[in-house]
Amino acid sequence: MQTLKHIGIIALNTFRESIRDKILYNIVFLAIALTLFSIVLGEWSVFDRAYVIKSTTLSVMSLSGLLISIFVGISLVQKEIQRRTVLTLLSKPISRASFIVGKYFGLLAVVAVHLAILTIIYYLMLAVTGADPTLSLLTAIYLIFCEMAVVIAVALLFSSFSSTVLSALFTLGVYFAGHLSNQLLEQVRFASRMGEMGGTSSALFEKAAVVIHAVFPGLYRYNVTSYVVHGVALPDMYLFWNSVYALGYVGVFLAIASWWFSRRDFL
Amino acid sequence: MIEIENLQKTYRSGFLMKSKLALKGVSFHVEAGQVYGFIGPNGAGKSTTIKVLTGLLNYESGKVLVNGVSPRDVKSRTFLGYSPEQPYFYDYLTGRELLQFYGKLVGLSGAELNSRIDWALALLHADKDWIDRRLRSYSKGMMQRVGIAQSILGKPKLLILDEPMSGLDPMGRRDVREAIQQLNKDGVTIFYSSHLLSDVESISHKVAMIVDGKIVREGTVDEITESCGVEYHVRTRKAILAADLPEGVSLAGHPQEFVCADDAARDRLLGFCLANGIAVERMDHKRPSLEDILTEEIARADA
Numbered sequence: 058m059q060t061l062k063h064i065g066i067i068a069l070n071t072f073r074e075s076i077r078d079k080i081l082y083n084i085v086f087l088a089i090a091l092t093l094f095s096i097v098l099g100e101w102s103v104f105d106r107a108y109v110i111k112s113t114t115l116s117v118m119s120l121s122g123l124l125i126s127i128f129v130g131i132s133l134v135q136k137e138i139q140r141r142t143v144l145t146l147l148s149k150p151i152s153r154a155s156f157i158v159g160k161y162f163g164l165l166a167v168v169a170v171h172l173a174i175l176t177i178i179y180y181l182m183l184a185v186t187g188a189d190p191t192l193s194l195l196t197a198i199y200l201i202f203c204e205m206a207v208v209i210a211v212a213l214l215f216s217s218f219s220s221t222v223l224s225a226l227f228t229l230g231v232y233f234a235g236h237l238s239n240q241l242l243e244q245v246r247f248a249s250r251m252g253e254m255g256g257t258s259s260a261l262f263e264k265a266a267v268v269i270h271a272v273f274p275g276l277y278r279y280n281v282t283s284y285v286v287h288g289v290a291l292p293d294m295y296l297f298w299n300s301v302y303a304l305g306y307v308g309v310f311l312a313i314a315s316w317w318f319s320r321r322d323f324l
Numbered sequence: 325m326i327e328i329e330n331l332q333k334t335y336r337s338g339f340l341m342k343s344k345l346a347l348k349g350v351s352f353h354v355e356a357g358q359v360y361g362f363i364g365p366n367g368a369g370k371s372t373t374i375k376v377l378t379g380l381l382n383y384e385s386g387k388v389l390v391n392g393v394s395p396r397d398v399k400s401r402t403f404l405g406y407s408p409e410q411p412y413f414y415d416y417l418t419g420r421e422l423l424q425f426y427g428k429l430v431g432l433s434g435a436e437l438n439s440r441i442d443w444a445l446a447l448l449h450a451d452k453d454w455i456d457r458r459l460r461s462y463s464k465g466m467m468q469r470v471g472i473a474q475s476i477l478g479k480p481k482l483l484i485l486d487e488p489m490s491g492l493d494p495m496g497r498r499d500v501r502e503a504i505q506q507l508n509k510d511g512v513t514i515f516y517s518s519h520l521l522s523d524v525e526s527i528s529h530k531v532a533m534i535v536d537g538k539i540v541r542e543g544t545v546d547e548i549t550e551s552c553g554v555e556y557h558v559r560t561r562k563a564i565l566a567a568d569l570p571e572g573v574s575l576a577g578h579p580q581e582f583v584c585a586d587d588a589a590r591d592r593l594l595g596f597c598l599a600n601g602i603a604v605e606r607m608d609h610k611r612p613s614l615e616d617i618l619t620e621e622i623a624r625a626d627a
Contacts (some may be wrong), residue, residue: 059431062428063429066425066428067430070414070425073416073417074414074416077416087429130589140412141408141411141412142412142414143409144375144378144380144406144408144411144412145406145408145411145413145426145471145474145475146429147378147379148378148379148380148381148404148406148408149401149429149430150398150399150401150402150404150424150427150429150430151398152398320382322335322343322380322381322382323375323380323381324375324381
């Protein structure tokens with residue numbers, strides 16, 4: 058109970074810290090501007106205007122969420138260490154795991170608010186332009202949120218033991234690996250089937266692709282823009298199982314981050 | 325309250341993880357109700373010891389207990405207050421918001437939290453307008469007061485302060501000194517490090533001196549200074565030739581002034597004066613100060 062209370066207090070303070078961060082405002086305003094710009098893109102495009110507005114805005118949500126998760130996320134722990142505020146905080150009767158989890162939920166709340174603001178603008182824009190604002194679009198937004206939940210956990214994991222720049226690079230690496238791991242596996246298997254690779258190297262590449270696919274979180278699962286924009290139904294229980302999948306990764310990443318953080322010395 | 329036995333801490337740095345032994349078997353005990361001063365030169369291991377006690381640093385070997393619990397256990401910090409050296413805080417908060425944040429972390433809320441904040445600020449003479457300003461506008465002294473205020477919000481049984489008087493003007497130092505004494509009267513055990521040895525001498529029940537990662541002296545201020553012997557300064561009415569001076573007595577820059585290295589040398593000089601009809605005009609004794617002893621210990625460690 059006490060631990061939950063500590064997590065809540067740290068999360069609230071993290072939220073307050075983040076919403077006073079200039080980087081956050083830059084990203085939010087850029088996202089809003091790009092969202093509004095999608096109307097212009099819709100007019101210019103040779104594709105269906107509604108399709109362009111819907112898909113562009115979902116991409117903006119995903120990209121801006123990613124930027125917040127990485128650039129605000131990795132600085133959260135590093136700033137505490139560099140400014141030595143961590144010394145006073147961790148001398149209180151709170152565990153280091155509570156600190157990491159509190160930071161996580163604080164930033165998750167920031168991303169949730171950011172996506173909520175964009176969602177409201179999104180639906181207003183769809184209503185004004187008559188671009189069929191269906192509720193199914195919320196599915197895609199929810200999955201973007203799940204994806205960001207994983208990315209924030211990755212950012213916190215790296216920032217618990219490496220510098221800001223390295224954390225950003227590592228997190229971006231995991232993000233791209235997570236999005237491309239499925240394609241990589243398919244391509245390697247395809248090339249192998251077509252006989253474009255020799256025996257040993259084929260087996261080696263396939264094993265590497267399988268490992269990458271198994272270890273890195275499959276973030277490609279959370280990109281369902283083309284489904285919802287075209288009104289294609291997602292498989293049954295898709296949301297449920299992918300929420301569980303995200304929760305699993307978040308749990309593992311936060312556990313490793315907490316374990317690593319608890320071994321650290323603070324000078 | 326604090327038990328440290330043979331504590332060792334090694335820092336590793338650089339690409340090759342070069343190691344440096346920062347604490348070389350530190351041992352001391354702090355009893356409940358004491359004001360315990362921890363002194364030593366920069367880099368001697370004061371802050372390292374304090375950070376081990378507060379759970380901020382891990383250690384390789386030795387026994388460390390804070391409130392009867394290992395600092396690796398969160399429970400050791402339940403009744404602990406800590407203010408780091410040159411405290412840094414969230415500069416986007418006001419002083420009061422910061423105290424509310426830390427107060428909540430030690431389990432306070434509502435009216436109790438507000439009254440505890442008011443009490444802490446009053447104790448440190450920080451109940452001024454500036455407490456509602458953002459921390460980024462604070463001077464070093466204001467920051468130090470807020471740092472100590474946050475450490476006492478939870479009414480700790482043990483208060484650990486790392487250089488609580490650094491960055492303070494004379495008034496600020498007096499306020500902090502008085503706050504330490506008041507808290508101790510209220511039953512709080514205080515362990516603090518400081519470079520201001522005159523303050524340490526005036527308020528500490530016991531003192532430990534650390535040099536190069538080792539405790540070189542420990543005890544009350546009297547015990548430490550007495551252990552180094554007492555010098556006697558004697559002035560006579562008539563000059564005495566240096567060649568005639570008894571063993572252990574030396575001239576103190578004037579033919580009528582002498583320094584006796586110990587009690588026996590003093591007695592020899594007085595006997596010599598009586599035997600030769602030389603009147604003694606003045607005699608006083610001088611104990612070495614903590615500063616003298618610390619300087620001597622540093623020189624010994626360097627040698």
